[in-house]
Amino acid sequence: QPAVAGSSALRGSAGDLQILMPTQDGKLRKVEDCVFNNMTWLPDVETAEVNLGSFCLVHPKISHVVAHTCGCRGLSLVYAREATEMAGADWIEAAGQSEPMTTRLKNLLKDYPADISMFKEMVQNADDAGASSVHFVWDWRQQHKQSLLTPDMDRWQG
Numbered sequence: 001q002p003a004v005a006g007s008s009a010l011r012g013s014a015g016d017l018q019i020l021m022p023t024q025d026g027k028l029r030k031v032e033d034c035v036f037n038n039m040t041w042l043p044d045v046e047t048a049e050v051n052l053g054s055f056c057l058v059h060p061k062i063s064h065v066v067a068h069t070c071g072c073r074g075l076s077l078v079y080a081r082e083a084t085e086m087a088g089a090d091w092i093e094a095a096g097q098s099e100p101m102t103t104r105l106k107n108l109l110k111d112y113p114a115d116i117s118m119f120k121e122m123v124q125n126a127d128d129a130g131a132s133s134v135h136f137v138w139d140w141r142q143q144h145k146q147s148l149l150t151p152d153m154d155r156w157q158g
């Protein structure tokens with residue numbers, strides 16, 4: 001956290017100040033000339049095949065958050081730009097959720113038992129997403145018991 005705070009403060013007050021970033025080849029380069037590897041799932045061979053042009057990869061000991069906060073671009077941007085130039089703009093396809101939200105929620109609730117494990121999973125998901133706190137709200141109001149996703153949910157209606 002101190003490194004992120006320091007890089008944020010540095011970036012915010014940089015003005016004409018030039019920020020240098022350590023690269024994987026052991027040199028200091030301007031942040032504008034550096035990219036950080038935010039595609040760590042790619043094998044090193046494929047990462048090496050990406051045409052970085054004049055860019056250098058940030059040293060692996062520098063966190064993605066610090067590199068991004070200082071002004072470095074992610075490798076995914078360079079990779080996407082290269083793919084766009086090679087295949088034209090029609091290579092990208094819209095994607096997204098294909099099922100209605102109510103169906104998605106129904107299926108999620110069906111997968112979890114109605115016990116403390118659901119709350120443990122929510123806390124774990126929040127932690128994985130980087131949340132610093134989780135709030136559960138107990139609603140004491142009485143609700144109707146018809147039009148529920150399943151008949152078993154009527155006990156949750158107060």
